[in-house]
Amino acid sequence: MPEGVETDKDKKEIPLFNGFDYIVLICSAVAFFAGGCLLGWLGSERLRNSKLHSTQATADQIVARARQEAEVVKKNALLEARDEWHRERAPLEKEQETQRRSLRDLAAKLLEREQQLERKIDLLTSKEREQLKNEQDLDRREAAIAADEARAQDLVREQSRRLEELAGISQQEARRILFDQLEGGARRVAARKVREIKDTAVATANLEAKEIITRAIQRFAGELTVESTLSVVPIPFDDMKGRIIGRDGRNIRSFEMITGVEVIVDDTPGMVMLSGFDPLRREVARHTLETLIRDGRIHPGRIEEVYDKARSTVEEMIRESGSKAAFDLGIHDLSESLLETLGKLRFRTSYGQNLLVHSKEVGLLAGMMAEMLDLDIVLAHRAGLLHDIGKAQDFELGNDPAQSGAVLARKGGESPEVVQIIETHSKHTPSRSAIAVLVEAANEISTHRPGARKEKVEEYIRRLHHIEELAADYVGVKQAFALQNGKEVRVLVDSGVVDDTYAEQLADDITTKLEQQLEYPGQLRVCIIREMRAESHAR
Numbered sequence: 001m002p003e004g005v006e007t008d009k010d011k012k013e014i015p016l017f018n019g020f021d022y023i024v025l026i027c028s029a030v031a032f033f034a035g036g037c038l039l040g041w042l043g044s045e046r047l048r049n050s051k052l053h054s055t056q057a058t059a060d061q062i063v064a065r066a067r068q069e070a071e072v073v074k075k076n077a078l079l080e081a082r083d084e085w086h087r088e089r090a091p092l093e094k095e096q097e098t099q100r101r102s103l104r105d106l107a108a109k110l111l112e113r114e115q116q117l118e119r120k121i122d123l124l125t126s127k128e129r130e131q132l133k134n135e136q137d138l139d140r141r142e143a144a145i146a147a148d149e150a151r152a153q154d155l156v157r158e159q160s161r162r163l164e165e166l167a168g169i170s171q172q173e174a175r176r177i178l179f180d181q182l183e184g185g186a187r188r189v190a191a192r193k194v195r196e197i198k199d200t201a202v203a204t205a206n207l208e209a210k211e212i213i214t215r216a217i218q219r220f221a222g223e224l225t226v227e228s229t230l231s232v233v234p235i236p237f238d239d240m241k242g243r244i245i246g247r248d249g250r251n252i253r254s255f256e257m258i259t260g261v262e263v264i265v266d267d268t269p270g271m272v273m274l275s276g277f278d279p280l281r282r283e284v285a286r287h288t289l290e291t292l293i294r295d296g297r298i299h300p301g302r303i304e305e306v307y308d309k310a311r312s313t314v315e316e317m318i319r320e321s322g323s324k325a326a327f328d329l330g331i332h333d334l335s336e337s338l339l340e341t342l343g344k345l346r347f348r349t350s351y352g353q354n355l356l357v358h359s360k361e362v363g364l365l366a367g368m369m370a371e372m373l374d375l376d377i378v379l380a381h382r383a384g385l386l387h388d389i390g391k392a393q394d395f396e397l398g399n400d401p402a403q404s405g406a407v408l409a410r411k412g413g414e415s416p417e418v419v420q421i422i423e424t425h426s427k428h429t430p431s432r433s434a435i436a437v438l439v440e441a442a443n444e445i446s447t448h449r450p451g452a453r454k455e456k457v458e459e460y461i462r463r464l465h466h467i468e469e470l471a472a473d474y475v476g477v478k479q480a481f482a483l484q485n486g487k488e489v490r491v492l493v494d495s496g497v498v499d500d501t502y503a504e505q506l507a508d509d510i511t512t513k514l515e516q517q518l519e520y521p522g523q524l525r526v527c528i529i530r531e532m533r534a535e536s537h538a539r
Contacts, residue, residue, distance in 0.1 A: 231274040231286045241265050243298045254300035258307050261285035279347035284314045318343035329363045329381040338412040344392040365442035383421040384439050488525040495532045503528045
């Protein structure tokens with residue numbers, strides 16, 4: 001290989017850097033890194049110191065400002081505390097001043113009171129001395145009065161002895177005469193007082209009773225139904241009378257035999273009449289005849305058939321009448337037997353007054369009066385409606401209607417109060433309840449109002465004569481007159497026999513006798529007339 005030419009082998013053998021160079025290079029790098037770190041640390045330390053100085057300055061400023069604010073707050077708090085102390089001190093000082101003033105006033109009053117007590121003690125001491133002196137004077141006067149009384153008693157005894165000698169009577173007899181005079185005067189005063197009390201009680205009771213009855217009558221104005229013994233059946237034409245009579249009177253005889261009612265066929269146009277004392281039987285006959293007239297077929301067989309249907313119709317009518325009467329009074333729990341018996345009252349009359357209408361009137365009036373008096377209205381309605389139920393079967397039972405009604409009510413499940421009211425109806429027993437009295441009053445109103453009942457003239461005159469005879473049957477009675485349709489009796493007495501005290505007793509005796517021996521409608525007033533006449537003739 002020529003000289004001067006480097007081969008690859010020569011190149012490999014000559015390295016670019018040797019080991020020392022590497023060490024120097026590493027040391028240089030380390031030195032540069034250490035110097036950079038030192039410079040960085042110095043820079044950061046300087047920066048931290050500058051920030052620390054800045055923060056310290058800021059903190060010092062904040063502390064200084066806080067100290068200034070604390071000083072201001074402290075000064076303000078001191079000022080406010082001082083002001084509050086002054087504000088609270090002023091009312092306390094004022095209150096203390098008020099208390100001092102009150103204590104001074106109280107001390108002045110106590111001093112004045114003490115002075116007054118001292119003056120009163122002095123006055124009482126002087127009065128005590130004066131009282132002691134007066135007591136001594138009274139003792140002396142009492143002794144003198146006792147001596148005078150002893151002398152006066154001696155004089156009275158002496159005068160009494162002389163009066164007895166002059167009058168000729170003893171002291172006991174004089175005392176008896178005086179007692180008799182006083183007793184007579186006391187009797188007259190007592191009689192006047194009794195008369196005043198009785199008049200006042202009667203006047204008050206009459207006013208209250210009139211007011212209650214008037215209100216009840218104003219609230220109920222029932223129509224008067226008067227039943228007679230005749231029923232009129234209209235006919236469309238007069239030829240129907242021939243059909244009713246039938247050939248040779250066969251139809252009319254069969255009708256009368258089946259129904260028990262007399263048929264009156266006369267010349268009166270457009271009508272025939274049915275006559276019978278039993279309204280129920282007459283009502284069945286009327287329904288039978290009206291049905292036959294509408295049908296036009298009248299013969300004995302048809303009459304009997306229609307009569308059976310009419311009886312069923314009237315029985316249903318009786319049931320409906322009883323139910324309607326109970327419903328009108330607000331009674332919904334009557335037994336079936338009582339409803340049927342009550343319905344029969346529609347065909348019963350008493351002195352011409354329909355008993356079903358009368359019973360409804362009594363129930364309504366008794367209920368109205370019970371309402372005004374705050375009593376049991378339901379019991380008053382019930383007792384008033386059933387009070388005459390015994391008269392529906394009086395022909396069947398044949399005994400007292402009140403007892404019959406009580407038996408029917410008891411069988412019908414009525415309460416003992418209702419049974420007792422029915423049983424004691426029209427009997428003035430003192431043990432009757434208030435409802436019984438109201439039922440009796442309502443019965444009197446319904447029965448004896450004008451036009452409600454019919455009374456024969458003979459019975460009316462006989463009753464008035466009986467009143468006059470009973471009133472005249474006493475010593476000292478000159479004449480007795482029954483007035484006001486038997487509502488008042490005026491008794492003329494002899495003034496020489498009957499005095500004022502005996503007149504009151506005579507009126508009570510006549511009243512008791514009339515109540516016991518006479519039955520009369522409503523209330524009867526007894527008036528005693530005592531007249532004193534003095535006559536003289538001048539010549």
